[in-house]
Amino acid sequence: MIAIGASTGGTEAxxxxxxxxxxxxxxxxxxxxxxxxxxxAFANRLNGLCAIHVRExxxxxxxxxxxxxxxxxxxQMKVVRDGATWLVRVFDGPRVCRHKPSxxxxxxxxxxxxxxxxxxxxxxxxxxxxxxxxxxxxxxGAYTLAQDKDSCVVFGMPREAIEAGGACAxxxxxxxxxxxxxxxxxxxxxxx
Numbered sequence: 523m524i525a526i527g528a529s530t531g532g533t534e535a536x537x538x539x540x541x542x543x544x545x546x547x548x549x550x551x552x553x554x555x556x557x558x559x560x561x562x563a564f565a566n567r568l569n570g571l572c573a574i575h576v577r578e579x580x581x582x583x584x585x586x587x588x589x590x591x592x593x594x595x596x597x598q599m600k601v602v603r604d605g606a607t608w609l610v611r612v613f614d615g616p617r618v619c620r621h622k623p624s625x626x627x628x629x630x631x632x633x634x635x636x637x638x639x640x641x642x643x644x645x646x647x648x649x650x651x652x653x654x655x656x657x658x659x660x661x662x663g664a665y666t667l668a669q670d671k672d673s674c675v676v677f678g679m680p681r682e683a684i685e686a687g688g689a690c691a692x693x694x695x696x697x698x699x700x701x702x703x704x705x706x707x708x709x710x711x712x713x714x
Contacts, residue, residue, distance in 0.1 A: 523548050523585050523608055523640050524702060525601065525632040525659070527625030529555040529647025531675025533564060535695055536645070540572050540590055542699035547574060547706050548641075549585035551593070551601055551610055551632070553623045555647065558596035565592040581612040593623035600631030608635055619651035625679070629655025638663025641705045643698060644689070645669040647679035656688030666690045667701050 524547070528535055532554045540550075556564060561578050568576040568590070579591035579599055585608045593599035598615040601608050618624035625644065629652050632640050642659040644652050646669055660666045666689050668680040673695035683689050693701055 523601070523632070523636050524550045524643065524705070525628050525640060526550060526552045526643045526645065527628060527647070527652040527655075527679070528553070528645040529621075529625075529649070529651065529676070529679060531646035535669065535675075537568060537571065538695055539643075539645075539698050539702070540568055540574065540576060543572070543574050543702060545573050545588040547588060547702060549587060549608070550574075550590040551579070551585060551599065551628060552590055553593045553599060553625045553628045553652075555621055555623070555651075556595045558594065561592050561595045568592075579610050579612050582609055584609045593628065596622055598627045599623050600627050601635045602631065603635045619649065621651050625652030626655045628652075630658050633658035633662040633664065636662075636664070640664040641702065642666040642688075643669075643702070644680050644683045645695070645698070646674040646676055648676045649678050650682035652679055653682035653686045653688060656683040657686045658688075660688050660690060665705055667698065668692050669698065670694045
């Protein structure tokens with residue numbers, strides 16, 4: 523599975539990435555910092571542009587091939603193991619790193635539930651949300667990728683993740699879809 527986190531500039535960055543992915547891509551869980559009421563419209567807009575199916579997550583949704591689940595605004599979303607697969611839990615928890623939804627919550631839960639069977643991507647955004655969680659993912663054996671400075675609207679979140687040692691690799695926005703496809707086809711693994 524793939525976990526993606528983004529904030530400032532992330533709506534366009536997510537569009538640039540998700541529209542390039544084939545329907546064979548592993549299931550994706552996304553946290554984009556957005557207020558309540560906007561994430562459903564955002565997911566619907568992306569769904570009309572993408573080959574994959576994109577929708578706002580509902581508690582209990584299974585993470586499955588060719589589907590991207592967007593965390594609802596003002597809710598937290600985490601990944602939990604369900605037998606041989608994973609599903610998302612959407613809940614009204616406290617703010618983490620000042621955010622709800624929080625990338626930290628998504629990444630920490632992905633590290634615990636999926637370990638080396640996951641990929642984490644952190645993209646443009648202000649602050650440090652997701653930096654510790656990306657390090658947890660990498661330490662659990664996941665392949666982790668941060669967007670590079672030049673292609674970010676705001677380099678805060680990726681920079682914090684890189685400085686914390688959480689990123690296996692750094693890439694420009696235009697190369698992120700290729701990394702995801704390479705990962706899904708088994709050509710990329712955590713660098714250690």
